[in-house]
Amino acid sequence: MKQEPATPPGAPRRRAGRPRSVVLDRDLIARAALKLVVAGGYSTLTMSSVAKSLGVSPSALYNHVESKQELMQWIQEIVMDGVDSSVFETLPLDEALAEWAVTYRDIFTGHAPLIPLIAVLPVSGSPRTQEMYEKVAAGFSRSGWNQAEIVPAIVALESFIFGSALDATAPLDIFDPGENAGRMPSFEGALAAQRATGEHSADAAFHLGLRAIIAGLVAKAGKR
Template identity: 40%
Template sequence: MDRPRGRPREAVLDAERITDAAYAVLRRDGARGLTMRAIAARLGVAPSALYHHVPSRAAVLAAVQERFAAGLDTSGFGTLPLREALARWAWSYLRRLREHPELVPVIVEVPLAQTPHTSLMYQRVIAGYAAAGWPEESIIASMSVLETYIFGAALDSPSPDDVYAPRSSAQEPLLARTYAAFAASVDDLGERPGDALFRLGVESIITGLYSVWGSGRGWATVQPPRHPGE
């Protein structure tokens, strides 16, 4: 029997469709639920069909990471002062993670050696620090501190705007006063509380890191406190 002419009715299975399906499974089931069987079920194929296009679950996770990193804004590095470039990168990171908070465990799980495009993204950030004269021993640490804060802010994003509102002004007068002052100041900024807090956090982290490494003391500034009795 002759094969029908024209394009097939079903889209041909490829790495892009597998990555699309992986995103969908991650959103529904999280990183633990991302299995080759779950991806295959999403696509309506046998799990063995996936291995013609991707060698393993680890390769799927790497593809997910690569697609995510491609959407991060590194355009400020080399064109803007480091503080502004970092803020631009951080905001693009937060927005992407707000769309896909389920990707946080994936990002921290996938080794950088398996993701060349993600590695290139980090190299651009690192080059920005280096061009600004930061000590080489400070760069990975400083980038990682900021990235860790971004992860936390993304996971906190679903919190309601009034999460700190007290039950009763009479029962909790100090909380009520401080919350009212905070809410009023954020309202003056014209931002949602989460955005205002993120802006403050990024600025504070960058300023603090400048203080640590600009002081010349470096790691000595951040030695852990001694425990009582030591």
């Protein structure tokens, strides 16, 4: 039987089969988009940039996602999936709110560039986010809350959580008085005392504020 001649040393090897291609799906596209936003902010998120990061053409991307708005909702789904709302099914309202808020803040501390976007993004295309709100609202309802006050309470908590997540990314020396040292004795004394505790100022502020908000909400419910 006649044999094929051996490939000469150094000669390019022939490719076997068809070249590899990216198999696109919702999760792959959303995670690529999320990576872009976290690295460079919302301004870096374009359909072309996402396509480039995946090694495909923009037209290939549009076969899976219709618009940048839909893409943001996919990102929202990934991020919000890390927020633990299952605690409202097993814990009293005050404990559930504390656990939920901590996971919520931790998630967005790592995704701070998304806060201005997700805070105002409609939830109509985000089933996981809707599921979270349903569990939180059900927790309030089981505790006897007035239905008309549940959404305002949730929004108040979210506003605090988003602000706390941003604060966690601030530089540690944000309150240093610089050349005005010694001119703010009350504030500088309080600042020194807080630093002496060894606790990160953003963490201290978050936990103090969270306890106060939850205590206020519980007290409000108890006055009915």
